Amino acid sequence: MRLLIVEDSGELAEWLARALAQSSYTVDVAGDGEEAEHFLAVSDYTAVILDLSLPKIDGMTLLRRLRQRGSKIPILILTANASLDGRVSGLDSGADDYLAKPFDLAELEARLRAIIRRHHDLAAPVVAVGDLTLDSTTGEFRLNDQALSLTPREHSVLTHLVMRRGSTVKKSALFDDVFGLEADTDPSVIEIYVHRVRKKLEGSNVQIATLRGLGYLLRVS
Amino acid sequence: MLATLVGVLCFNIYLSFNQARQTANLVTDNMLSGSARMIAEAVRVDESGNVAVDIPPAALEIFNTGAADKVYYRVITAWGSLIAGYPDLAEPAAADQGAQMIFRGEPVRAMRLSHPIVSQRPNATVDVTVAVTLNRAQGLEREIWRYDLLEEVILVVVAGLVTIFGLRRGLAPVLKFSDAVQASNTERKTAFDESAVQTEMRPLVRALNGYIRRTEAQLAAQARFISNAAHQLRTPLTILSTQASVAARASDRKLANEALSALSNTTQRTARLAEQLLTLTRAEPGSGSWTAEPVDLAATARAVLESLADEALRKGIDVSFTGPDAALVLGDRTMIQEMVVNLVDNALRYTPSPGQVSVEVRAAPAGVVLVVEDSGPGIAPAERDKVFERFYRVLGTQATGSGLGLAIVREVVQAAQGSIELGSSAAGGLRVEVRLPAA
Numbered sequence: 001m002r003l004l005i006v007e008d009s010g011e012l013a014e015w016l017a018r019a020l021a022q023s024s025y026t027v028d029v030a031g032d033g034e035e036a037e038h039f040l041a042v043s044d045y046t047a048v049i050l051d052l053s054l055p056k057i058d059g060m061t062l063l064r065r066l067r068q069r070g071s072k073i074p075i076l077i078l079t080a081n082a083s084l085d086g087r088v089s090g091l092d093s094g095a096d097d098y099l100a101k102p103f104d105l106a107e108l109e110a111r112l113r114a115i116i117r118r119h120h121d122l123a124a125p126v127v128a129v130g131d132l133t134l135d136s137t138t139g140e141f142r143l144n145d146q147a148l149s150l151t152p153r154e155h156s157v158l159t160h161l162v163m164r165r166g167s168t169v170k171k172s173a174l175f176d177d178v179f180g181l182e183a184d185t186d187p188s189v190i191e192i193y194v195h196r197v198r199k200k201l202e203g204s205n206v207q208i209a210t211l212r213g214l215g216y217l218l219r220v221s
Numbered sequence: 222m223l224a225t226l227v228g229v230l231c232f233n234i235y236l237s238f239n240q241a242r243q244t245a246n247l248v249t250d251n252m253l254s255g256s257a258r259m260i261a262e263a264v265r266v267d268e269s270g271n272v273a274v275d276i277p278p279a280a281l282e283i284f285n286t287g288a289a290d291k292v293y294y295r296v297i298t299a300w301g302s303l304i305a306g307y308p309d310l311a312e313p314a315a316a317d318q319g320a321q322m323i324f325r326g327e328p329v330r331a332m333r334l335s336h337p338i339v340s341q342r343p344n345a346t347v348d349v350t351v352a353v354t355l356n357r358a359q360g361l362e363r364e365i366w367r368y369d370l371l372e373e374v375i376l377v378v379v380a381g382l383v384t385i386f387g388l389r390r391g392l393a394p395v396l397k398f399s400d401a402v403q404a405s406n407t408e409r410k411t412a413f414d415e416s417a418v419q420t421e422m423r424p425l426v427r428a429l430n431g432y433i434r435r436t437e438a439q440l441a442a443q444a445r446f447i448s449n450a451a452h453q454l455r456t457p458l459t460i461l462s463t464q465a466s467v468a469a470r471a472s473d474r475k476l477a478n479e480a481l482s483a484l485s486n487t488t489q490r491t492a493r494l495a496e497q498l499l500t501l502t503r504a505e506p507g508s509g510s511w512t513a514e515p516v517d518l519a520a521t522a523r524a525v526l527e528s529l530a531d532e533a534l535r536k537g538i539d540v541s542f543t544g545p546d547a548a549l550v551l552g553d554r555t556m557i558q559e560m561v562v563n564l565v566d567n568a569l570r571y572t573p574s575p576g577q578v579s580v581e582v583r584a585a586p587a588g589v590v591l592v593v594e595d596s597g598p599g600i601a602p603a604e605r606d607k608v609f610e611r612f613y614r615v616l617g618t619q620a621t622g623s624g625l626g627l628a629i630v631r632e633v634v635q636a637a638q639g640s641i642e643l644g645s646s647a648a649g650g651l652r653v654e655v656r657l658p659a660a
Contacts, residue, residue: 009456015463015483022470080455102458105466 001046001116001159002026002177006036006062007078008054016049019105024139024152024159026180033057040066040073043181044173046163047074047116049108052081052090060093067094074115076108113137120163129165130220131204134158143204150200153178157193161208161218170215230377237369245362246330249353250319253332256280257349260294261336264304264347270340272298272347274305280351288357293324293331298338299346312350322352329354394418398426449612450498453623457491497625500559501611504632511636515660516557518589519548519582525561526580529569537574540565544582548589549660552637557657560633561591563626564653568595570622577648584659588639591655596648605643630655 003025007013010031017027028043030036032055040048052059063075077095079086087098096115099108113136117125127134133142141148141158150158156178161169175190194216198208209217259280266272274296284292295306313320313333322331331352338345398418405413412430415423461484468480504511526542533540550557561580568578576596583590600608600615607613609631612624630653634641639657646652 009460011487012456012460012463015460015467015480018476018480019463019467019470022467022472080452101455102462105463 001156001163002028002044002180003047003049003112004028004030004036004039004043004045005049006030006033006054006059007049007051008032009051016108020109023109024155026156026178028181031055033059033062036062037065039181040071043176045073046177047076047112047119049076049078049112050095052077052079052086060090063090063093063095072119074112074119076111076115078103110137116163127162127165129162129218130206132162132201132206134162143201143206148200150197153193154197154200157190158197161216165218168211168214168217174216226377226381230373233373234370237373238366241362241366241369244365245358246319248361249330249355249358250332252283253319253330253351253353254317254334256283256292256294257332257334257351258336260296260351261334261347261349264296264336264338264349266338266340266345270342272302272304272338272340274347276305284353284357286357288360290354290356291327292354293329293352295348295350297348297350299344299348300342304347306350310350310352312348316348324352327354330358391419395422398422402429446501446611453494453612453625454491457487457494460487461491494623494625497563497623497629500556500629501625501632504556504559504629504636511556512553513551513637514554515549516552516554517547518550518557518561518591518657519544519546521558522561522565522580522582522591525558525565529562529565533569533578536569536572537576538569538572539575539577540569541577541579542581543579545584548582548584550589550637550639550657551660552633552639552657556633556636560630560655563629564591564593564655567622567626568593568597568651571595572597572650576650585656588656588658591657593651593653593655594646594648595650596646597650599645599649599651600643608643 001024003020005013005016005020005027007016007029008031010029013029013031017029020027025046028039028045030039034056036048036050036054037057039045050059050063054062057065059077059079063077066073066075074096075094077090077098078101079090079098080101087100090098096118097111099111113125117136120127125135125137127136131144132148133145134140135142139155139159141150141155157174160174160177171190172187174194175187178190178193179185194208194210201208205221207219207221209219211217257280259277260274263277263280264272264274276294281292281294284290293307293310295308295310295312296304297312298304310324310331311322313322313331316333316335319330319332322329324331329352331350333348333350335346335348338347394417398413401413401417412433413426415426415430418426464480464484464487468477468484471477471480522544523542526540530540565578565580572578572595578593578595581590581592581594583592604615608615608627611628613628614622614624631641634655634657637657639655641656642654644652644654
């Protein structure tokens with residue numbers, strides 16, 4: 001899953017990115033509002049972590065613009081201002097959740113999972129596709145109630161597909177989600193990962209179908 | 222005030238007592254004089270030169286006032302022959318004047334009258350002395366005095382009541398105002414209504430309102446500062462917490478070590494920020510922690526440069542110092558040092574490698590000048606005023622910093638009654654010139 005962190009403190013952004021990478025997120029960092037708008041325009045993100053005090057375009061303005069454009073991307077606001085007014089206006093402007101600095105990383109991740117789940121209309125933290133289940137809290141996949149062992153990249157691929165089950169996922173979007181912006185990897189490498197995941201799903205009723213010219217589709221046979 | 226009132230009252234009572242006595246004496250003296258005159262006019266001299274008197278009853282009846290006074294009299298010729306009355310009744314020395322005497326063990330008031338008579342003897346006169354006991358006089362005296370006393374007491378009581386009532390009424394707005402001031406302790410401080418008190422009191426209320434306004438402004442500035450400070454502390458705390466989490470969850474040792482060493486750096490920086498916040502609070506006017514002592518600015522600058530030299534070399538920055546052996550300025554030792562640390566630290570922080578930071582101390586008329594120059598990006602003229610504001614950071618600044626350094630420098634310079642000026646250095650970086658009064 002690919003996240004965008006918009007935060008003007010480069011140091012905080014860097015360490016948040018590293019911490020979230022530990023939890024198998026792919027993370028891009030934007031240092032100001034303008035950069036964030038640019039990133040959001042060219043790539044798909046699973047969720048945005050947005051600091052409100054930003055140079056150039058402030059967080060609240062960015063948030064309003066996104067929502068005006070009709071974007072439904074889950075947004076978690078971070079701010080040093082913990083006042084009630086700030087929380088209310090942040091949520092009213094279209095944020096999905098709000099976290100005041102300093103926060104605990106575990107809480108940030110729990111809230112991220114919650115807003116992503118809500119975005120994908122999942123009330124329960126466990127997503128089931130046929131024989132396959134994903135516990136979005138722990139990130140654990142189970143196939144026929146047996147733990148499914150995946151490498152981090154494979155995990156990212158399958159998570160992306162599960163989140164968008166029933167609809168086609170473009171190869172490029174899947175690549176971006178798994179490798180992020182900085183990757184200078186050959187885009188076709190995604191096929192290798194899809195192939196590996198497919199093999200691990202063999203023998204179940206879950207399939208990754210390839211639709212030429214369209215992308216991949218996770219379906220129950 | 223009460224003591225004065227009682228004193229005046231006592232004095233008044235004493236005066237009216239004297240007055241009453243004088244009045245009573247005057248009345249008695251008039252009666253004595255009338256009586257003596259009647260007796261004197263009844264003195265007859267017959268052809269043979271014998272002097273005789275027939276005391277007219279009226280002369281004694283005058284004194285018959287129901288006070289059971291005893292009347293004594295004596296009529297004696299100038300040549301010493303007693304004509305009538307009590308031979309042992311002494312004569313007052315002065316004629317026509319009432320005198321206090323003791324007669325037969327009783328106090329009496331007496332008067333002597335010299336009356337000429339027709340006789341062959343030269344200077345023929347009779348002396349008529351009349352004395353009366355003091356029952357009536359004292360009665361009269363008491364009566365007058367009592368009346369006076371009553372009048373006085375009524376006057377005092379009325380005056381007292383009027384005073385108390387008047388004071389109450391006059392002080393009511395002041396008391397109400399004082400209640401209002403006391404009650405406003407808890408709420409937000411607002412200005413008091415001037416028109417609630419008398420005209421004479423209004424300057425006081427106005428002064429109080431001015432004081433409140435100044436205090437309010439000070440409190441607001443302080444609250445802003447605290448809120449800013451809390452804001453500034455939140456980000457490093459978040460970084461710390463994130464770094465700790467990364468270290469705790471790291472599966473490989475390299476990442477864990479990296480996170481831990483970054484955590485240690487962040488901790489130091491956060492501690493430095495806390496230190497700067499404290500310095501700012503102490504440098505604030507009225508904080509009471511400011512002392513004025515001779516401080517060697519040259520030695521301070523040298524010591525600061527030495528302590529930061531290692532860091533500078535690691536960053537690839539040349540540091541240099543020029544200055545006399547000693548240059549004494551007047552200020553607080555810790556604060557002056559804090560000021561130099563912040564200036565040099567700023568220069569090192571914003572100067573890219575390779576670069577130079579130079580510090581110069583020199584004597585100037587009526588003071589000492591400290592110049593810190595760097596080869597960093599400098600500060601645009603439009604930003605030069607703003608960088609002294611607390612927490613202000615030039616937009617797009619990459620280097621880490623709290624935005625407090627120059628604010629501290631300015632506060633210290635102001636407290637030491639010096640001046641500060643920002644300019645461009647020869648290398649295109651920032652040039653800071655601080656002037657402090659010499660010790």
